[in-house]
Amino acid sequence: xxxxxxxxxxxxxxxxxxxxxxxxxxxxxxxxxxxxxxxxxxxxxxxxxxxxxxxxxxxxxxxxxxxxxxxxxxxxxxxxxxxxxxxxxxxxxxxxxxxxxxxxxxxxxxxxxxxxxxxxxxxxxxxxxxxxxxxxxxxxxxxxxxxxxxxxxxxxxxxxxxxxxxxxxxxxxxxxxxx
Numbered sequence: 001x002x003x004x005x006x007x008x009x010x011x012x013x014x015x016x017x018x019x020x021x022x023x024x025x026x027x028x029x030x031x032x033x034x035x036x037x038x039x040x041x042x043x044x045x046x047x048x049x050x051x052x053x054x055x056x057x058x059x060x061x062x063x064x065x066x067x068x069x070x071x072x073x074x075x076x077x078x079x080x081x082x083x084x085x086x087x088x089x090x091x092x093x094x095x096x097x098x099x100x101x102x103x104x105x106x107x108x109x110x111x112x113x114x115x116x117x118x119x120x121x122x123x124x125x126x127x128x129x130x131x132x133x134x135x136x137x138x139x140x141x142x143x144x145x146x147x148x149x150x151x152x153x154x155x156x157x158x159x160x161x162x163x164x165x166x167x168x169x170x171x172x173x174x175x176x177x178x179x
Contacts, residue, residue, distance in 0.1 A: 023110040023153060024102040025063050026054045030151070032161055034174020040090070041075035043169040049100060056101055065100040069116060071168025079128075086128020093121040094143055094168045110151040110159075116167050117144045151176050 024030070028051040036043040049067030056064040074091040096118025105111040122140035147165025149172075154160070159176040 023104065023151070024051055024065065024112070026051045028063075028065075028178060030065075030067075030176055030178045032151075032174055032176045034161065034163075034172045036071075036167075036169025036172035038073060038169040041073040043071055043073035043172070045069060045071040045168050045172055045174070047098065049098065051102070059103070061104055063102040065098075065102055065112070065114075067098045067100070069096045069098050069118070069167060070094065071096075073168065084129050086126065089125045089127065090139075091123045092140075092168075095119055095121065096143065096167070100149075106150065108152065110153070111149070112151075113146070113148040115144070115146050117142075119143065153178070 030047075030049050032045075032047040032049075034045050034047075036045065047067060047069045049065045051063045051065050053064040056062040071094040072092065074089070076087055076089045078087045079085065096116045098114060098116045100112045100114035102110055102112040120140045120143045124137050124139050126134045126136070128134075145166030147163050147167055149161055149163035149165075151159050151161040157178050159178065161172075161174055161176045163172040164170065
């Protein structure tokens with residue numbers, strides 16, 4: 001993962017000044033669907049984002065995008081010991097707002113970085129011996145993270161994207177639709 005981030009950063013440094021004008025600007029709306037990696041299950045995410053301000057923070061070409069993200073992942077752990085077999089099942093639904101700064105670092109890519117803040121609606125359920133006497137742990141709560149990403153457009157509407165950082169997953173890959 002660190003190597004991927006270094007490669008993206010190196011390409012970005014050598015490509016400063018390239019133009020991706022029109023890929024993301026005020027009024028642009030993008031819907032994304034992707035799958036990710038986080039070490040527990042296979043996360044899926046849907047994201048909506050809209051460009052709300054051109055020349056964000058006074059930087060020519062930087063666009064502020066605001067949006068929402070919903071992600072889900074679940075997994076199960078099975079255990080066996082002398083007392084018998086038991087399992088824990090986990091489910092996480094993450095609902096978050098996102099703020100992204102888009103800047104055309106690489107030609108033909110919408111490159112961006114930003115933050116997310118939301119809530120993890122989580123559950124942990126025990127199944128096995130003495131199920132009624134095992135207390136359910138406290139799970140869920142406020143979640144936040146930062147990420148960087150890039151979106152490549154196949155045509156005026158469809159594209160693919162990749163994001164790394166902390167959201168529902170540590171890495172996310174998927175399709176994007178711009179309208």
